[in-house]
Amino acid sequence: MSIIVGDDAKLVISGLTGREGTFHGLRNRDYGTDVVAGVTPKKGGQDVEGIPVFDTIAEAAAEKGANTSMIFVPARFAAAAINEAIDAGVATVIAITEGIPVHDMIGTYWKARERGVRLIGPNCPGVLSPGKANVGIIPAQFFDPGPIGVVSKSGTLTYQIGNELKQAGQGNSSIVGIGGDPIVGSDFIDVLDLYEADDETEMIVMVGEIGGDAEERAAEHIAASISKPVVAYIAGFTAPPGKQMGHAGAIISGSSGTAEAKKEALEAKGVRVGKSPTETAQIAVEVLGS
């Protein structure tokens, strides 16, 4: 098993004909992901190295049986593309696009929830299930199959931790980038639940950062509902208040959203928090061995 994307993923990529869309779409296919279609309005009938392109996601879903959608279109059109994917009836939408206006995402978030569609992102690196499927921009070479589920707000930080796990001889059931925006389709708690139910996952590494209270809510949720061990890492202890640290959502507002508060909330519920990515990977290996 794995979560969100697995052997049965049939992927349609909105924005496949763009430069980034083509680059990553083909990388995903090379990894073994079943990329069944691309979507670009007015380019229906073309193909990208053999991947057929349709005008709409609905056509791609009807003709190619796509069940998973990846969104790679520019920010100002991206919320509409996610809505289109939800209307087309796919089960999972993974939105890579960065910079979608947050007001657009409020409506899209609730639309996905009401229809029971799993939305990951936006502003995320995607989901990789090592050995099965890669949907997004995660460089797969740093991850082997294994028992550790990873869920993270950050891309490169996840690669850093993944690589340390790999060097320690460990692998991953799935790597889920939930994204660094103020409103994302799935929070830590949603993904923690999926790992809890996944047979292959024996433990979970959760990588958070400043801003919002998703980590604090996750701490409560872990105490109440997650039986598998969780190890965490939080970035941004040195971040000043009121400054956006790269990600749109990575900002300490007033006195809320600090790294210290998140660490304390997690440790209060018995979750071990690593001081650095290296220490976090070491703790994970130690927990798994015990």
Add this chain to the structure above:
Amino acid sequence: MPVPSGKHAKTIEEAVAAAEEIGYPCVVKAQVHIGGRGKAGGIKVAEDRDEAEQHASAILGMQITGPHGEGPFEVHELWIEEASKIDAEYYASIILDRSAKKLLVMLSTMGGMNVEEIADKDPDALVRRHVEPAEGFGPEQAAQIAADAGVDEDARAETAEMLVKLYTAFNELDATLIEVNPLVVTSDRRVVALDSKTTIDNSALYRHEDVAGFEELSAMDPQERMAKEKGLTYVKLDGDIGILANGAGLCMSTLDVVAQAGGDPANFLDAGGGSKADAIVAALEVITSDEKVKAILFNIFGGITRCDEIAKGIIEAAGRIDLGVPLIVRLDGTNSEEGLGLLADATLPDLHIEKTMLGAAAKVVEVASQR
């Protein structure tokens, strides 16, 4: 939105002229992009011309730090307005509630202090109501909130109307926060917004060109301004160790491990995914323009970013600009061997290669402390 009448002023002379025109008493207010100005001494009442001049000269050029240590922000502009006779001070705001994924409308009759203080002092005095996305927010909900908050009966209709206008403005402006504090009832029983703070979603600025013009580049730190012009994601900090990493999360983490090693980071700079040589050159130009910087740490974990591209950027930058400070480089991930090979062949002066992130953090702190 009913507000007191007033005028902008950029000099003491303009401020005095505005005060003379408005009449006394009037209020001299610092115009900076942060709350808590009153407590910082940035809002003063002037009873006559002399006082207007004194306040204007004291406030212009003042450095104002936010209630949570934001800033400091230097005051370049004033707002001179008629003083209001106040019967009651309320607090009204709308924020984007990230955890609920809904808008949150808040109203309290305990205005004048910040929302955390109200919540601390008397949680019941703060009415909080989420806006259901399917329902929206109209006069009915607004009237209910005004009643629940205990707004004076004769001011309820106007307060409710104000909340609806705030909601409209919130959506039209792509705001993530609009706070009116205080919202006052004047002695002639009008409801007036005396002060407001608004935050607009950066990602939506493309559809608000009028608002984008309010950004105060002149008030920004010189490095932050330079970085913005070059399209880099940069945040100035107080220390002396320049930082460049790829990815926001890894960059924050790099700052943290440098601090743990006993160092003091000078900046946050996310070189982004797929960084090319030109971006590296631009980043180094910004970092080295900060005279406090004694050493620079490059922490790169190449995923999509290729380490050989980063190495080429470093070599090109060293040829194009005088770095003047040691460079500690950690390259790992995609094409790291090629990148390290290029750096070894280039034999740049004062370049230190480290294998791990923690090793690199320790090294940069050591090197900086020797300068």
